[in-house]
Amino acid sequence: MIAVTSEGQKFGGKTIKLIKNHYASMRAVLQQKAVKGTRSSRRRCRELQQRLSGKEARYQRQINHEISKAIVTRAQEIPAKIALEDLTGIREGVNQKAGKNHRRKVSGWAFYQLKEFLSYKALAAGVPLVLVDPAYTSQTCHQCGEHGIRNGKSFKCHVCGWSGDADFNGAKNIAFLGRYVDRPGGSEGLPSIKAVLSGLLKAPVFRPE
Ligand SMILES: [Zn+2]
CATH class of the missing domain: 1.20.58 (Methane Monooxygenase Hydroxylase; Chain G, domain 1)
Structure with missing residues (x-):
């Protein structure tokens, strides 16, 4: 793919x-x-x-x-808008x-x-096209924000039980981060999962769609 x-x-x-x-x-x-x-x-x-x-x-x-x-x-x-991971x-x-x-x-x-x-x-x-920090986007569950297991093409979260296509999960996380770009009060640099989870981007919750 x-x-x-x-x-x-x-x-x-x-x-x-x-x-x-x-x-x-x-x-x-x-x-x-x-x-x-x-x-x-x-x-x-x-x-x-x-x-x-x-x-x-x-x-x-x-x-x-x-x-x-x-x-x-x-x-x-x-x-x-289109959100892309930076670098690759x-x-x-x-x-x-x-x-x-x-x-x-x-x-x-x-x-x-x-x-x-x-x-x-x-x-x-x-x-509009925005870039986001790709770090952790492949390891984080887009449903609950917890750390999940990526195994080849599939992803599984042992916290909420979501499992599915690993690339789709990553794309969801990138789209999620993309929404933080251009927001007032956002952190400097590219938005990252870590910043969102640690509250740096003042996200109310890591809200599943
Ligand atoms: Zn989960």
Whole structure:
């Protein structure tokens, strides 16, 4: 999953995963060939690798345009502002089969790009966009504010019993924090779960929606 909204809308389903896996396996084959064979065949492999990464980048770019457009359009409809976690932007979960390093590299720029697209599309559409501190947003239960357990894609709270999609839970927390931005009397810097829970942001209660 590339992005999950606090409304439970998910972007980046099976098709993207299949295509990304396809690129990953082609990359793996080329990588093997690139270290063997003659000098010219190694060069040919490197050229193919470059062309492949260009293709993959263009594909990701198109996906990011579609996702950001859908999110901004939805925010205009509600109307709502968009809250994003600072740094990485959106939660990840890219291709598990790709090598760890490659995955990190791809998710890094892909999420950065998605955030950029969201920012300028939101600005153009007049939708406010705010950044929040992502710390603890994946470990805190959005229903009761207690510490919960994240296990891969799922989240479970042992205090109130809520369990469900971990990315959805995180998105809810980010949306919650987003409401504190631009509030009179809010703390300086980015709003964080910790600040809300410790009363720094003068939240009456960590209120479930
Ligand atoms: Zn809970």
